[in-house]
Amino acid sequence: MPFIQLIKANTRMEFIEMKRYLPNTLSMIATVYIIFLGMLLGINVIGDPAQAEANIQHLIVNYIFWYLTLMTLSNIGFTITMEATRGTLEQLYMSPLGMWKILLSRLIGYIALHGVIVIGLLYLSMATANQWLYLKPDITLTILLITLVGIVGVGFMIAGASVIFKQIQAFMQILQFILAALAFVPLSVAPILILAPFVKGVDMIRHVMIQGYSWTDFTAMDYTALIANSLLYLLIGIFFYLKCEKIAMSRGLLGNY
Amino acid sequence: MKEEILIEVKGLKKGYKKRKTKEWVQAVNNVSFTVKRGEILGLLGPNGAGKTTTIKMICGLIVPDEGEVVINGITMQKNRLKGLEHISAVLEGNRNLYWRLTARENLEYFAGNRGKSRKEKMGEIEKLLSEFKLKQKENELVSNLSRGMQQKLALAVALLADSDVILLDEPTLGLDIETGYEVRQLLKKISEAGKTIIISTHDMPVVQDLCERTVIINNGKVIADEKVEELMNLFETSAYVLTLGNELTEQQQKELDAKFPINELLDGGKLTITLEQDNDIYDLMDLLKKENTIIEKIDRTTIDFEEVFMNLIQEEKNHAIHSIN
Incomplete structure (x- = not known):
């Protein structure tokens, strides 16, 4: 299967790059660990003790989502910018499998590696703080993965903009505030946000972690909304990216930086 | 046996608007050529002639305004990914690597x-x-x-x-003489393996050593599409070095420039001249005889591909000037 080989090659590439840029990887690990630890220990001190556990759960769910979303979204745009700077972007476009599949496999590798690190760090920080959150890995991970599909779709939209404009850092800075708002505002406060990417997923995981929801506590409508939202954003994202790619090719912008 | 055409480049056109001046530049203007399976084609031209744009349109990295590229029966503009199964490329040399x-x-x-x-x-x-x-x-x-x-x-x-076609954009650019030679030897080996290769280059020894045929582009247009050997013969038979016994008069020089624009007077009374037709030698003799110029020696020059290239570009320039006038 060519696509499986593509995923393997790009996951290995992400892993090698993490090893080659070790100081950067270590500082990322240390930062996330300190943040988790800070949240687990700090909320007990700062917040209302009666509400402490719910606060921690709420904050950590939001943080993990915000972190993974931001990493995923900035990674795909950053990949395009980096490849264009290095001079390898056009070489990637020479693959008969198509650039969007290369980007997708890069993201899969990136999410897999970072996902393992973040979840590992979460458990490590829980052990360090001796504060065990109410995690249900089966349902939490499933919802998380489906939600990430939609995030990847938004990532493709950013990739499309990067193919044409190359420099999108300023936009990314604004985006992280928008993402924070989406991750932290509960769906019950603004139901319209169900149409936004990943909000339904965060909301469902909040219910699992804070209210102890299980598979059967969600309605078929909840699952349908989650899957439909993710698939729709993925499809729109890929369509948008391919359109941008076409524009870049007709304007001769691929090799430009 | 009929030789199979693997690449067909048909009437490619591509224009850009310059970013600062907004001036329209026709980078490639109606470029057409074909490449047979197993052939090595040199794509030549001065800087800005449109070589890289042409190469990128062949790979489908740039979409042409008009025209199409067909590789092994697949139209790149319609089915780029399928076409890419037959192509690999080195577009920016060492920058193509991680x-x-x-x-x-x-x-x-x-x-x-x-x-x-x-x-x-x-x-x-x-x-x-x-x-x-x-x-x-x-x-x-x-x-x-x-x-x-x-x-x-x-x-x-x-x-x-493991593709049928390899596109190489300036494969020896920036290399020292020794490494350039080594890379040329490697390219020779690759060509012997039966690959169809298009090389865009300024490196004339690469063309002379490796390419069977060359397409020369200037100002976005094809100005020559010939076998390297034929181009060499064409210029070799028409290029002469005359050793003159006395200096040319001003009038003779003027007439010489008008009739035979590719000429150069060197030290020691040597005049190098390229004649367009075999009969031109008689006109040249008449011109020299008029002022009793002594001809001590006439040699046919040995020409390398660099001179062939320069002559072609010069001819194209002269032609353009004549058209304007």
Whole structure:
């Protein structure tokens, strides 16, 4: 299967790059660990003790989502910018499998590696703080993965903009505030946000972690909304990216930086 | 036996608006040529002639305003990804590689990017590393390799794709004489393996050594599409060096420039001149006889491809000036 080989090659590439840029990887690990630890220990001190556990759960769910979303979204745009700077972007476009599949496999590798690190760090920080959150890995991970599909779709939209404009850092800075708002505002406060990417997923995981929801506590409508939202954003994202790619090719912008 | 045409470039046109001046530039203007299976074609032209744009349109990296590229029966503008199964390219030389990966990791990564497993390509990777004398440096980061080695690795990556067509944009650019020679030898080897190659280059020894045919582009247009040997013959038979016993008069020089624009008066009374037709030699003799110019010696010049190229470009310029006038 060519696509499986593509995923393997790009996951290995992400892993090698993490090893080659070790100081950067270590500082990322240390930062996330300190943040988790800070949240687990700090909320007990700062917040209302009666509400402490719910606060921690709420904050950590939001943080993990915000972190993974931001990493995923900035990674795909950053990949395009980096490849264009290095001079390898056009070489990637020479693959008969198509650039969007290369980007997708890069993201899969990136999410897999970072996902393992973040979840590992979460458990490590829980052990360090001796504060065990109410995690249900089966349902939490499933919802998380489906939600990430939609995030990847938004990532493709950013990739499309990067193919044409190359420099999108300023936009990314604004985006992280928008993402924070989406991750932290509960769906019950603004139901319209169900149409936004990943909000339904965060909301469902909040219910699992804070209210102890299980598979059967969600309605078929909840699952349908989650899957439909993710698939729709993925499809729109890929369509948008391919359109941008076409524009870049007709304007001769691929090799430009 | 009919020779199979593998690449058809039909009436390609591409224009850009300059960013600062907003002036319209026709980078490629109605470029057409074909390449047979197993042929090595040199794509030549001065800087800004439209070579790289043409190469990129062949790979489908730039969409032409008009025209199409057909590779092995597949129209690139309609089915680019299918067409790419038949093409690999070295577009920016050593910049096409990942400098923070080792030589071997680069080969493995690009094989994976074409959907091939490391296991499947292991044998070929070993063979390429040995053939390209990269075996000892296989675990070195590309950033630590010399420019020549990086260039060889970029070629190896293109070869690993196992495609029918290889496009090379300036494969010897920036290399010292020794490494340039080494890369030329490698290209020779690749060509002997029956690959169809298009080389865009300024390096005339590459053209003379490797290319069977050349397409010369100037100002976005094809000004010559000939076998290298025929172009060489064409200019060799019409280029002469005359050793003159006395100086030319001003009037003679004027007439000479008007009738035979490709001429140069060198030290020691030597006049190099290119004649367009065989009969022109009689006109030249008449012109010299008029002022009793003594001709001590006439030689046919041996010409290299660089001179052929320069003559063609000069002719094109003169033609353009005549058209304006």
